[in-house]
Amino acid sequence: MRIKPYRETHIEGVISIENNPFVKKNFVKGDFGFQVSEDGRVWICINGSAFIRFVPSKKTIKKEG
Numbered sequence: 001m002r003i004k005p006y007r008e009t010h011i012e013g014v015i016s017i018e019n020n021p022f023v024k025k026n027f028v029k030g031d032f033g034f035q036v037s038e039d040g041r042v043w044i045c046i047n048g049s050a051f052i053r054f055v056p057s058k059k060t061i062k063k064e065g
Contacts, residue, residue: 008035008043015046 010033017026033045040056 003036003038003040005038006034006036008033 010031012031013029015028015030015032020026028046030047031045033043033048035043040054042052042054043050044052
């Protein structure tokens with residue numbers, strides 16, 4: 001499945017981290033960055049540091065909506 005890519009984008013604002021037992025403070029002010037590649041890989045950063053990277057498996061499930 002081909003994904004619509006989004007180039008690297010950064011937006012200033014309040015970042016809320018929900019349901020995370022490792023963080024006592026659940027929000028910060030800062031820079032939120034993301035990028036989505038054509039093959040479905042996703043990169044998310046907070047204040048310039050990588051926070052989440054996602055690499056899809058070869059078996060991609062497509063939900064129609």
